[in-house]
Amino acid sequence: MPPETRRIWPAPAKINLFLHIVGRRADGYHLLQTVFQFVDLCDELRLRPRDDDQIRLPRPLPGVPPQQDLCVRAAQALRAHTGCRLGVDIELSKRIPMGGGLGGGSSDAATTLLALNRLWQLDLPRDELAAIGLALGADVPVFVGGRAAWAEGVGDRLTPIELDEPWYLIVDPGVAVATAGVFGHPKLTRHTPPITISQFRSGSTGNDCLAVVSALYPQIDAAYRWLARFGQAHLSGTGGCLFVRFDARQAADVAQAQLPAPWRGWVVRGLNHHPLLAD
Numbered sequence: 193m194p195p196e197t198r199r200i201w202p203a204p205a206k207i208n209l210f211l212h213i214v215g216r217r218a219d220g221y222h223l224l225q226t227v228f229q230f231v232d233l234c235d236e237l238r239l240r241p242r243d244d245d246q247i248r249l250p251r252p253l254p255g256v257p258p259q260q261d262l263c264v265r266a267a268q269a270l271r272a273h274t275g276c277r278l279g280v281d282i283e284l285s286k287r288i289p290m291g292g293g294l295g296g297g298s299s300d301a302a303t304t305l306l307a308l309n310r311l312w313q314l315d316l317p318r319d320e321l322a323a324i325g326l327a328l329g330a331d332v333p334v335f336v337g338g339r340a341a342w343a344e345g346v347g348d349r350l351t352p353i354e355l356d357e358p359w360y361l362i363v364d365p366g367v368a369v370a371t372a373g374v375f376g377h378p379k380l381t382r383h384t385p386p387i388t389i390s391q392f393r394s395g396s397t398g399n400d401c402l403a404v405v406s407a408l409y410p411q412i413d414a415a416y417r418w419l420a421r422f423g424q425a426h427l428s429g430t431g432g433c434l435f436v437r438f439d440a441r442q443a444a445d446v447a448q449a450q451l452p453a454p455w456r457g458w459v460v461r462g463l464n465h466h467p468l469l470a471d
């Protein structure tokens with residue numbers, strides 16, 4: 193058996209270092225400005241190609257029927273795009289909290305596309321894989337592209353960016369945020385003036401979803417206040433995960449040790465490159 197079929201394919205989480213809503217498209221989707229950075233909290237995929245046309249996920253995630261799983265949908269989309277007749281057994285070890293604004297589902301989809309492109313010997317360029325991924329979710333292209341990025345549009349217009357790679361404490365208050373409910377909320381800030389990359393670098397940024405999310409979910413508000421003791425706290429995406437940056441790992445570990453139950457926390461490293469970028 194070739195070694196690639198036994199390999200563990202990582203799917204890292206992302207955080208949004210800031211998120212501004214700068215307008216709305218005619219179809220109701222919101223136009224964003226954001227910066228995506230990867231972190232070393234990863235789901236793990238094992239993918240074994242099959243000679244038949246079956247795409248299988250023998251151990252589905254709780255609450256996610258296999259046909260809705262983003263790995264399965266990514267494999268199906270890739271097969272539909274290329275006409276490939278092979279199948280795959282997918283084993284997914286989930287570490288990234290679901291529905292927390294860390295992009296785990298999108299990352300799983302991106303890793304599936306990148307890995308199957310190799311295992312099925314399709315040889316598609318990354319930008320073609322990113323276009324297939326965009327139909328599955330707005331965050332898939334940044335994971336396929338593999339570089340931390342300044343993003344505009346619905347998060348699909350990407351400009352690679354080099355950032356510090358500090359430590360972060362990510363906190364999951366354990367609340368699944370309904371993204372559609374946040375974007376549909378009448379009190380959402382929708383018209384923040386666009387900024388430039390250099391304005392982002394000088395720090396004049398926040399997350400326009402925070403006020404609505406804090407009002408809708410008191411647990412997220414409480415976790416935000418707790419985290420703000422250690423530095424500037426941020427909401428990732430539409431939440432509910434929050435994070436704060438640390439220059440030294442030890443300080444992040446000290447903060448994590450004080451995390452009140454039942455919140456969960458991870459000390460992670462910011463990454464400008466996806467672990468599969470060099471592949």
Ligand SMILES: C[C@@](CO)(OP(=O)(O)O)[C@H](O)COP(=O)(O)OP(=O)(O)OC[C@H]1O[C@@H](n2ccc(N)nc2=O)[C@H](O)[C@@H]1O
Binds near residue numbers: 208220375431
């Ligand atoms: C805003 C981000 C930033 O990373 O949030 P997180 O999902 O990471 O929290 C993402 O781009 C989220 O993109 P995506 O994951 O594709 O959004 P979905 O859950 O499919 O969106 C659910 C619903 O929210 C609304 N929606 C979503 C994205 C957007 N730019 N404008 C919107 O108005 C739409 O009504 C959509 O049907």
Ligand SMILES: Nc1ncnc2c1ncn2[C@@H]1O[C@H](COP(=O)(O)OP(=O)(O)O)[C@@H](O)[C@H]1O
Binds near residue numbers: 261289290298
């Ligand atoms: N492989 C997957 N991992 C996580 N969620 C998935 C997956 N496939 C489908 N989903 C669905 O996508 C939703 C959002 O997932 P996720 O990417 O974890 O959150 P977010 O979009 O908030 O970053 C989940 O609540 C789940 O219903």
